[in-house]
Amino acid sequence: MTDIKLPQFSDIREAHIRIKQFIHRTPVLSSGQLDKIFGARLLFKCENFQKTGAFKFRGAINAVMQLSDNEISRGVVTHSSGNHAAALALAASMRGAKAYIVMPENSPDVKKAAVKGYGAEITYCTPTLIAREEAADKIINEKGATFIHAYDNFNVICGQGTAALEIIDDQPGLDIIITPVGGGGLLGGTAIAVKGSKMGIEVIAGEPKGADDAFRSFHSGEYIPVHTPNTIADGLLTTMTMRTFTIMRKNVDDLVSVNEESIIESMRLIWERMKIIVEPSAAVPLAAIMENPGRFAGKRIGLILSGGNVDLSKLLFYSEKLK
């Protein structure tokens, strides 16, 4: 545990200087109607408007920009079917390099199309962790490509923390910042950024009850991985690592677990009242407030809207009218 390198506040500030020409400085939006409903001042950091539709691009571009010309010429590789895959694909393309993405063959077509759209090369594998790791190892050995993990990576965590730097800077006087937690990259980067800024802001994470390894690890003080996560928040099915667990223990004030109904209701409120599209994972911070109204009443709260990549084909989308 002692030999895991953990990011410091200065690392996140340096990451921001490094990547800010490549990322969108996303807006912070608010809604008078939502403030009224929740009895708090809610400030939403819109990473759904980030490149590739999620905060993941911050970490991916920060990692890619630190590879040498020699390293990047041999490409980067990851196994992911989600937002990190698209983010790494775009980041690599911005250095004229190749991204190799290992994906289960049963991934949704919309995700395959997104990754291909950013110019990546997909390697399909059977949908098991062993098959994914074997496929990635094969590419590393054959191509000499650099593996960039979705969250268990120092530079990725530093990149994810830059969203918090921006909201702290744009919205002075926050009492609390809430993020969702899956593997702990966004939460870790955010917590280091917030605590390093020394403004007395609390860091709280929301996690679905169906994937509550971080919640149970945090409250027990022991690293407890979860083996069969199940939640609509598909970005949060991942499990923490010792690195992200260690950052969480040192820097996070509290974890709140939320049920599926609150996630869906929160997502719907954001769509309806703010007229923006967020994915289920991004609605988890609002769900945390919804389930604990007394605790958040009257506070000035920053919520990281982590992404907006929803498979719209899962929605009816007026198709009944076409029939």
Place this chain on the structure above:
Amino acid sequence: MTDIKLPQFSDIREAHIRIKQFIHRTPVLSSGQLDKIFGARLLFKCENFQKTGAFKFRGAINAVMQLSDNEISRGVVTHSSGNHAAALALAASMRGAKAYIVMPENSPDVKKAAVKGYGAEITYCTPTLIAREEAADKIINEKGATFIHAYDNFNVICGQGTAALEIIDDQPGLDIIITPVGGGGLLGGTAIAVKGSKMGIEVIAGEPKGADDAFRSFHSGEYIPVHTPNTIADGLLTTMTMRTFTIMRKNVDDLVSVNEESIIESMRLIWERMKIIVEPSAAVPLAAIMENPGRFAGKRIGLILSGGNVDLSKLLFYSEKLK
């Protein structure tokens, strides 16, 4: 026809000065991906982020702010089940006054709730034009309330034109501005604003084929009302009046009609690529470009995204996952 009072450019500029403290100056968003798909520079004026979720608030607040204290004390009335009703309700409440909204009793619950949420008093009637007009007349006679038509109203048209003033100001060098057209209030105000600005910008309107009274009137040169409109673009089911027809003939460069599939596909592209929610009517300008790619290629185009009020209960919204 000669005694209909038509707004001038100066009226729209005055309206903007009058209302700008009450409205949101909505952002203009763009998407590199959509620009690539359509081969043009597309700049979206986001009236889905306007108060009450649609441009209609501009016209309503401009009309309400010009009533005397005596007039406004007796309230305002309109018959509408759509965005104008909510807009007028909020506008009236901002002067501490009452809005009486006549609505068919079979209106969707979500629309009833929206109007009530802004503090208006709803009068239900049977779903015919005669019943609506009778109910409104009764309120005018009993309460002395002022009738504010959704689009056949000088001050409402002036208010609607202020969105165009803002995008012209924020995005110099536009070649074309495209709006949807229903009753012609937004199109009329936009056309007067654009032509009055004398920057050589073309004004084009998109209209669903299923409600193409404006299209047929424009191209025949005669006012041809439509009697049984049918389109998914529920904000555009209305028919032009002599006033809006006259403004259109004088100021609009062209009308394009679009089919339902293009509207749905355009709406989906906006949701997916821009991560914002727009209603079907708001997708009609992009549908016009989609159906006429050669005509718009290489141009710098402002599109008015007219609103974002979609009944999300019509979407599946992941409910299958909850079962």
